[in-house]
Amino acid sequence: MDWKKLFGFAPLPKPEFIKVYEKSMERKIAGGKPVSELEFLVIDTETTGLDIKRDLVLSYGAVQVSHNRIRIASAREFYLRPKKRNREAIKVHGLVRERPYVSREQLIRSFLDDAQHKILVGHHLGFDLAMMERVGRSIGLGKIKNPVLDTFNLALRLDMGKFYDPQAVVSTDYSLDKLCERYAISPDDRHTAAGDALLAAQLLVKLLKAAEKKGIKTFADLMG
Amino acid sequence: MANVIVNRVIEFLKKYPPFSFLSPELLAQVGREVDLVYFEEGEFLFQKGEPAKSYFFVVKEGAIKLTDHFEGKEETVEICDEGDVFGVLALLGKRPYILNARADENSLVMAVPVGVFEKILSENNKVSLYFASGFASGQVVVRSGLSQTQKVRTLFGRDTNENGLMLFSGQTTIQFSHPVIYCHTGNTVAEAVQKMSREKVGSIIIVDQNKHPKGIITDKDLRNRLIAQNLPYSTPVTKIMSQPVVTAKKDMEFSQVYLNMVKHRLHHLVFTEDGSSDSPLIGIISDHDILLSQGNSPAVLIKALQESQDIHELAKLRNQAEGMLKYFLENELAIEFIAGILTEINDTLIRRAISMARSRHEAVFPELRDLQFCFLALGSEGRGEQLLRTDLDNAIVYEDVADELKEKAQNFMHLIARDVMDILFACDFHSCPAEMMANNPQWCQPLGQWKKYFSQWIREPDPQSLMMATIFFDFRAVSGKQALADALTQHVYEEINQAKVFLNFFAKNALLNPPPLGFFRNFMIEKSGRHAEKFDIKLRAMMPLADAARVLILSHQVVGINNTFKRYEKLAELEPSQAALYRDAGKAYEIFMRIRALEGLSTASSGRFIQPDSLGKLQRQLLKNAFFPIDEIQKILKVRFQLDYFGN
Numbered sequence: 001m002d003w004k005k006l007f008g009f010a011p012l013p014k015p016e017f018i019k020v021y022e023k024s025m026e027r028k029i030a031g032g033k034p035v036s037e038l039e040f041l042v043i044d045t046e047t048t049g050l051d052i053k054r055d056l057v058l059s060y061g062a063v064q065v066s067h068n069r070i071r072i073a074s075a076r077e078f079y080l081r082p083k084k085r086n087r088e089a090i091k092v093h094g095l096v097r098e099r100p101y102v103s104r105e106q107l108i109r110s111f112l113d114d115a116q117h118k119i120l121v122g123h124h125l126g127f128d129l130a131m132m133e134r135v136g137r138s139i140g141l142g143k144i145k146n147p148v149l150d151t152f153n154l155a156l157r158l159d160m161g162k163f164y165d166p167q168a169v170v171s172t173d174y175s176l177d178k179l180c181e182r183y184a185i186s187p188d189d190r191h192t193a194a195g196d197a198l199l200a201a202q203l204l205v206k207l208l209k210a211a212e213k214k215g216i217k218t219f220a221d222l223m224g
Numbered sequence: 225m226a227n228v229i230v231n232r233v234i235e236f237l238k239k240y241p242p243f244s245f246l247s248p249e250l251l252a253q254v255g256r257e258v259d260l261v262y263f264e265e266g267e268f269l270f271q272k273g274e275p276a277k278s279y280f281f282v283v284k285e286g287a288i289k290l291t292d293h294f295e296g297k298e299e300t301v302e303i304c305d306e307g308d309v310f311g312v313l314a315l316l317g318k319r320p321y322i323l324n325a326r327a328d329e330n331s332l333v334m335a336v337p338v339g340v341f342e343k344i345l346s347e348n349n350k351v352s353l354y355f356a357s358g359f360a361s362g363q364v365v366v367r368s369g370l371s372q373t374q375k376v377r378t379l380f381g382r383d384t385n386e387n388g389l390m391l392f393s394g395q396t397t398i399q400f401s402h403p404v405i406y407c408h409t410g411n412t413v414a415e416a417v418q419k420m421s422r423e424k425v426g427s428i429i430i431v432d433q434n435k436h437p438k439g440i441i442t443d444k445d446l447r448n449r450l451i452a453q454n455l456p457y458s459t460p461v462t463k464i465m466s467q468p469v470v471t472a473k474k475d476m477e478f479s480q481v482y483l484n485m486v487k488h489r490l491h492h493l494v495f496t497e498d499g500s501s502d503s504p505l506i507g508i509i510s511d512h513d514i515l516l517s518q519g520n521s522p523a524v525l526i527k528a529l530q531e532s533q534d535i536h537e538l539a540k541l542r543n544q545a546e547g548m549l550k551y552f553l554e555n556e557l558a559i560e561f562i563a564g565i566l567t568e569i570n571d572t573l574i575r576r577a578i579s580m581a582r583s584r585h586e587a588v589f590p591e592l593r594d595l596q597f598c599f600l601a602l603g604s605e606g607r608g609e610q611l612l613r614t615d616l617d618n619a620i621v622y623e624d625v626a627d628e629l630k631e632k633a634q635n636f637m638h639l640i641a642r643d644v645m646d647i648l649f650a651c652d653f654h655s656c657p658a659e660m661m662a663n664n665p666q667w668c669q670p671l672g673q674w675k676k677y678f679s680q681w682i683r684e685p686d687p688q689s690l691m692m693a694t695i696f697f698d699f700r701a702v703s704g705k706q707a708l709a710d711a712l713t714q715h716v717y718e719e720i721n722q723a724k725v726f727l728n729f730f731a732k733n734a735l736l737n738p739p740p741l742g743f744f745r746n747f748m749i750e751k752s753g754r755h756a757e758k759f760d761i762k763l764r765a766m767m768p769l770a771d772a773a774r775v776l777i778l779s780h781q782v783v784g785i786n787n788t789f790k791r792y793e794k795l796a797e798l799e800p801s802q803a804a805l806y807r808d809a810g811k812a813y814e815i816f817m818r819i820r821a822l823e824g825l826s827t828a829s830s831g832r833f834i835q836p837d838s839l840g841k842l843q844r845q846l847l848k849n850a851f852f853p854i855d856e857i858q859k860i861l862k863v864r865f866q867l868d869y870f871g872n
Binding site: 061063068069070071072073075076077184186188189192194195197198201202205206209 | 227228229230232233255256257258259260261262264285330332335
């Protein structure tokens with residue numbers, strides 16, 4: 001007897017798309033796969049703040065990179081309707097900008113569909129993933145299990161080598177703004193989720209080329 | 225769905241042709257499909273001989289060089305920078321690449337899938353013309369394309385219906401008087417005059433029972449052919465009407481109508497349904513209508529030149545023509561039209577100057593009053609291609625006279641030549657540095673002496689002779705006895721028939737200026753900040769084409785076509801197998817003329833030296849595309865005149 005279910009405590013059955021996603025994660029990317037053949041999903045989120053427990057996701061942007069190419073066709077930009085919509089604020093501003101609002105489920109579904117078999121990429125990616133897990137929790141998403149690559153870490157590693165001392169790093173030198181400047185990426189649409197995802201994607205293709213020169217040639221090299 | 229990333233791509237693409245021609249919807253469709261690819265300096269995007277990929281490229285950031293192998297070395301053919309489109313063979317027939325593409329610096333490039341573009345290509349006229357005309361970089365195969373470039377150029381940046389001469393009065397269609405006043409062939413003059421008087425018009429068209437125009441009667445005809453002849457008012461109109469009438473189609477290009485009227489000094493042009501005189505009358509346009517509607521028009525200017533007696537006024541009028549030229553060029557009127565008008569203006573000025581000079585000196589040489597002579601324009605003016613007042617090249621040929629009159633005739637002609645040249649100098653024409661002008665006694669000679677000159681150039685084709693030939697062979701009668709010029713032409717062909725080898729020498733001479741392959745290498749140097757190099761458009765682009773056209777047209781024994789672009793037109797007709805190339809060459813020449821004239825006007829110079837970076841992206845492409853026929857034309861000369869086996 002499934003007591004939890006009987007008393008209504010059990011979570012709703014996992015939606016099919018989450019199962020498909022989890023199943024897809026059983027297939028691992030071969031360590032010897034050349035970097036130039038890897039497939040990435042670069043994401044970014046805009047949130048109400050930096051507290052993983054309290055703050056909420058406002059928008060999500062993503063774009064895929066495969067075979068060193070940024071696939072504009074795969075670009076995504078979604079906005080979540082703020083939970084506590086402040087009607088007074090809306091009155092004051094007169095109008096609410098029309099956004100491509102989606103439900104949390106739609107957002108997670110799109111993300112998981114795109115994420116299958118991909119390496120997830122972002123700048124300070126850990127935060128974005130934690131936020132996404134929070135959005136997905138109520139609909140049955142557990143841990144996001146993809147291999148991950150943080151452009152912050154990769155940029156550092158290219159400068160300092162694999163075993164750098166995190167204490168010795170001035171992290172602001174490796175902010176997305178600073179890195180864009182260094183890698184000659186014009187900071188268009190900064191601070192929108194999709195805009196930052198595109199910047200991170202451009203940073204990624206440039207970093208990967210640089211990495212290849214430093215002998216980081218395979219998936220295993222990249223993750224190691 | 226619009227999103228920030230796609231919008232970013234669209235914002236970029238829409239700045240550059242051919243994307244700038246797309247509707248927002250189509251642009252969004254394209255923008256959604258592109259990939260961004262990053263290449264580091266030195267990396268190949270594709271290599272010569274590789275099968276075409278399923279996308280073409282646009283440079284987003286950085287620079288890509290297109291290279292080819294010359295004698296085992298990789299040489300840059302072209303540099304593509306931001307917004308340049310290349311690798312379009314993928315789009316056009318999917319042939320293997322004919323050049324290498326290699327990143328010249330770290331570059332971000334957009335790859336546009338052929339799939340989305342193919343549909344656009346078949347539906348969007350401007351876009352397909354853009355590609356067909358070879359505007360994209362590295363598109364060496366432009367053979368069939370250049371004739372399209374003119375069309376494309378007018379499409380760029382302006383509406384297609386804006387290219388007629390009616391810009392003058394703000395109309396794009398011909399406006400003719402209407403209703404037309406006409407009477408029938410059976411009417412008497414009295415009936416016709418009553419109608420004219422009632423309608424307050426100065427002319428009336430005579431039509432038959434089908435309303436086909438048969439003739440025209442003007443006030444002048446009434447004066448000269450009726451009253452002065454003492455004919456009764458009951459005379460049938462058919463007896464005094466002018467006929468046949470010159471007819472045209474109503475949807476004929478206005479510039480054509482206009483040029484016809486100016487050139488043939490027509491006072492009236494009658495429009496009929498199908499343009500022939502065996503078709504119903506629908507309208508009439510008079511030079512008066514044009515004068516009224518267009519204060520500062522060529523017709524007015526030419527008329528004013530014809531009537532002017534004062535050298536200062538002539539100079540002023542000629543200056544006015546420059547303003548008109550600028551207007552013509554800026555409004556993208558056909559070069560043929562512009563050159564036609566300017567040549568007519570210059571010719572009128574010369575005729576005016578000759579008549580002034582003649583009336584001044586005639587009295588002193590009573591025994592030579594009937595001496596026939598012909599004023600010849602040479603060089604570019606002889607070809608009817610001189611848009612700017614650059615160097616004068618001209619000559620006088622007069623009939624052979626009895627020995628005792630020889631010296632006098634020489635003096636008389638020389639005085640006329642001197643005065644004419646003084647008037648032309650006053651009108652701001654420049655003196656020819658080599659003094660190939662009528663006021664140089666050497667080039668003011670009787671027919672007999674001219675024949676000797678030409679015989680010598682043809683029979684002794686040393687470099688000096690050939691240089692002379694390139695200038696003098698383009699002679700054109702501007703004023704006086706045409707028969708003298710014709711006799712000279714006849715002589716030239718007879719001589720060439722006697723000494724056929726001359727053409728081989730002449731052809732070899734035409735190859736002295738190879739096509740400007742180095743241009744874009746200079747361009748590259750300049751890009752990286754070294755001293756900016758200028759480009760001699762006359763020597764490197766125009767002379768090779770003009771020289772080749774002259775040789776080829778001589779080899780066909782064609783008489784009376786002097787324009788380089790018209791020569792190519794004729795050659796296309798004579799040699800259908802090479803027609804496409806000849807047409808391209810003619811169009812290329814027109815493009816050079818236009819660019820040079822614009823450069824000359826904007827820098828108050830001869831326009832000969834072009835600063836490549838002063839040209840816009842499209843103009844640069846246009847120029848570059850126009851170079852390709854030069855090489856091909858020179859190859860034809862080489863083969864046809866067997867120049868590889870032809871010693872020095």
